[in-house]
Amino acid sequence: MAAAFFSLVATSTYAISVNSPVPYSVTVDWMKSKTQTWPGMFEGKTYWYKLDKKASLWWSADGKKWAAVESESWADKDGKWLKINEGKLVWSTDGNAWSEVPEWKWGGSDGKWYKFDDKWKLWVNK
Numbered sequence: 094m095a096a097a098f099f100s101l102v103a104t105s106t107y108a109i110s111v112n113s114p115v116p117y118s119v120t121v122d123w124m125k126s127k128t129q130t131w132p133g134m135f136e137g138k139t140y141w142y143k144l145d146k147k148a149s150l151w152w153s154a155d156g157k158k159w160a161a162v163e164s165e166s167w168a169d170k171d172g173k174w175l176k177i178n179e180g181k182l183v184w185s186t187d188g189n190a191w192s193e194v195p196e197w198k199w200g201g202s203d204g205k206w207y208k209f210d211d212k213w214k215l216w217v218n219k
Contacts, residue, residue, distance in 0.1 A: 123208065126215040130156070133167035134202045142167050148177050148213045170200040182209055 130143045133152075140152045143159070150162040166176035173184045175194065183191040184199070198208030206218040 123216040123218050126207075126217045129215045131201050131207045131215060131217075132203045133169070135168060139202060140167075144177075144213050144215075150177070168202075170202050170204070173199070175199055177213075 128143075130141045132139050133142050134140075135152075138154070140154055141156045142150060142152050142162070144150060150165050150167065151159045152162050152167070153159045164176070166174045168174055169184070173186055174188055175182060175184045176191075177183075178191060182194045182197040184194050185191045196208060197210075198206055201207050208216050208218075210216060
């Protein structure tokens, strides 16, 4: 009986068609950011951030006029501070103790996930 059940489950898994009522999920892959910018919060206001070719951090209130960020850090959606230090993306909750960000990804203030690759190119997962 167990073999018959397994056979039925395996067969039904492969028999799904476009018009099938069987629920399914769609996974969105990471896509390279077209703008290479991401949002972050500072003192309750949204700013746009980007990296230059040397991985230095820049910010803008309007996405047009950019200035270097002296602290070289920005906040994620949970209020953790992130920055690039010694060639790694690190974060901190208090600004004193820093640790490497797993997989170099973080949640943006817009609810999207962002990550850097090893060449500091920005990727987004909507």
